[in-house]
Amino acid sequence: MPSTTESPATLWELIERAVRLSPAATALRQGTRTLTFGELAERVRTAAHRLRALVPADGESTVGLLFENTVEGAVAFLGALRAGVPLTPLEPDSAEAALVGVHRDLGPLHLVGRQEKLRNLAGAAGASPDRWQGGVLVDVHELTAGPGAADGPAPLPAPPPDAPALYQYTSGSTGEPRAAVHSQRDLVHGGEIYAHTYAVTSADRVLAAVPLLHSFGMVAALATALYTRAELVLLGRFTPAAMLRTMRENACTIVVGTPLAYDLAARSAASQRGAALPGETVRLCLSSGAALPPEVADRFARHCGPAVQQVYGSTEAGVIAAQLPRPDGAADAGVGKPVRGVRIRLVDEEDRPVPPGGTGALLVRTPAMFTRYLGHPGPSECAFRDGWYVTGDLARLDGDGRLHLVGRKESFVNVGGKKVNPLEVEAALLAHPAVAEAVVWGEPVEGQSSERVRAAVVPRAPLGAAAITAHCRDRLLAHQVPAEIDFVASLPKTSLGKIRRAAVAGAAPVRNRDET
Missing domain, CATH: 3.40.50.980 (Rossmann fold)
Structure with a gap:
């Protein structure tokens, strides 16, 4: 001992x-x-x-x-x-x-x-x-x-x-x-970071509404609870009703979940009109695994009590930045500020620091960083640059030191030499009231070195290609408008609710003509 x-x-x-x-x-x-x-x-x-x-x-x-x-x-x-x-x-x-x-x-x-x-x-x-x-x-x-x-x-x-x-x-x-x-030291460091960032103590009861097999649940819930001697509350198999009931019956103070879990729980709570708020004892709700849509955070706060705070990190690096609760109950802008022990760099394509407020490739060093990809020496070497982990994300820092994610460098679409950020196109698609979900990627154009923008959309109401294309033309530049839009019943997701962009692009039939 x-x-x-x-x-x-x-x-x-x-x-x-x-x-x-x-x-x-x-x-x-x-x-x-x-x-x-x-x-x-x-x-x-x-x-x-x-x-x-x-x-x-x-x-x-x-x-x-x-x-x-x-x-x-x-x-x-x-x-x-x-x-x-x-x-x-x-x-x-x-x-x-x-x-x-x-x-x-x-x-x-x-x-x-x-x-x-x-x-x-x-x-x-x-x-x-x-x-x-x-x-x-x-x-x-x-x-x-x-x-x-x-x-x-x-x-x-x-x-x-x-x-x-x-x-x-x-x-x-x-x-x-x-x-x-x-x-194991990585896991302990991760628990220590969460404990310090959110003042977790042995008086807390932490509800794991996210799979413990993923790094977010494993560290933010399990390792943090062990580090602080807090009580860890487990759901077994997730359902929105079980999450709400467990929050209430066990007087949970912290919830660790995904945007999908919070969305489903909020919709379930909204259907139980007149019921007591399930989160009356909850002081902190943490979300990671995918971007937290503002409407999901608003809906959960309205029907379940506390605001949801975004956590930004990765399997490789652990937690990088975190939103902190504010006195007015609102969330910080962006994905929050870098947490204790985390160092970040924003660099251009020549590995030079970007000017203040500029966008650059995000490199990080964290106390919980991985060492390599097992059996993948090539990707392992590419993942590091002089000891810094290359996240693959493009980001900027605002004047208050908050980190804002702009997109992923490798996911940008090269349309005739013009770079298209899929996140901007997805935001335009999601602004249509009949669009429930959307994902955008680049599709090679046969015989050319260029790509075209392609999208898959899950409609929440009857929707035609002409209507959604016109909607996009009102909001995007011409080269950003999807050349083709597939309407699908659902999109493949990870167990955290994150859309598997590569799987969507890989499953889409190849088109050889522009059908805009």
């Missing part, structure tokens, strides 16, 4: 500190089920020993956790990190093809998840009930059940805080998902 003067550098050390200071305090809550910090420590130790008995300590094996927002999911996650086995968090309903891809990326993969899911995988592969693709299958309930031999035949060695511990897949919203390599 580390001395009281040492700063915790792993999640297990955070748990040990919580056990010393408040063993009987509630650490996890899901419905009527709770675990104190003392009980959590025992369950995590047991899960760690069981994993080490099942998974080879060969330095090549990885635990793939089909990570649900449940007590068992959280204990399994912490147990794998305590065991010192590299871990990759995965969608609990991952298709077999996706898991085969992860196996191909990471090598020997040992899956932890619900028994039903594992049984289906083994059956489809024609393998024994506890094997898949050469790896073991571990029922998450059996792994995390207690009581058990907490210390086994001998205490497990402490996992090194700076060793590769987490292979965190990027969202894939703008391209191919890659596994970013993080250490």
Whole structure:
């Protein structure tokens, strides 16, 4: 056990500190089920020993956790990190093809998840009930059940805080998902940043309305709760009604969610006219995973109580900037100010600093930054410039030091040498009252080095191409107007609700003529 003067550098050390200071305090809550910090420590130790008995300590094996927002999911996650086995968090309903891809990326993969899911995988592969693709299958309930031999035949060695511990897949919203390599110290630093930025204490109850398998939920909810000894409240499977009910019944003070979660919850609350506001005890709502539309923030504040604050970050870098609550309840402009420990640079194409107020490529250094993409040396090298992480975003700083995102450099469309920002075109499309969602990308023009602007739109009411094109011509320059607009029933999204732009462009049929 580390001395009281040492700063915790792993999640297990955070748990040990919580056990010393408040063993009987509630650490996890899901419905009527709770675990104190003392009980959590025992369950995590047991899960760690069981994993080490099942998974080879060969330095090549990885635990793939089909990570649900449940007590068992959280204990399994912490147990794998305590065991010192590299871990990759995965969608609990991952298709077999996706898991085969992860196996191909990471090598020997040992899956932890619900028994039903594992049984289906083994059956489809024609393998024994506890094997898949050469790896073991571990029922998450059996792994995390207690009581058990907490210390086994001998205490497990402490996992090194700076060793590769987490292979965190990027969202894939703008391209191919890659596994970013993080250490446990990165997670602890992330929890520390959130605790400092938002004054989180052991008196808080943090509702995770976002998947813990993604970096935002993992750090803003789980790591922050462990760092501050706050109570972490889990929903299990998300529904808007469950989110509202849990906020109210558990007197939550902090909510960690996505724009989609806040939108669905606000619409659900609006339908319950006359009901008490579900967020009467909530002092802070954090949103990340996608841009927060102003109308969503307004709707949630109107029907649920508190304002929603945007957090800007990435899987690779962790939290970069954050909006802070203001006395009038409004949100800061842009995506907020850089948080403690984060340094930023805005540079032009020649790597020169841009003048004040100018737009440039955003480079960052953060305490929670990843080291590389596993198995992708080329992209790993391109991701850094002299030790700075290249976010791929274009941004500017205003006079008050707030960061404003302008767009992503690689997503700009080259129309005859003129650069078109897809975000500007999407904003124009979304300004039409009959448009619910929109995504814009560049489509190569056959036989030319140029591109044309193409869009996919989800209509909320009957809408024709001529009407939406005329609408865009009133708001955009001629070269910005989409040359073609596809009307679709829905757009593919990540589990955080972010539109998978690359998937939309890849699925669109190729056109060889301009149909404006």
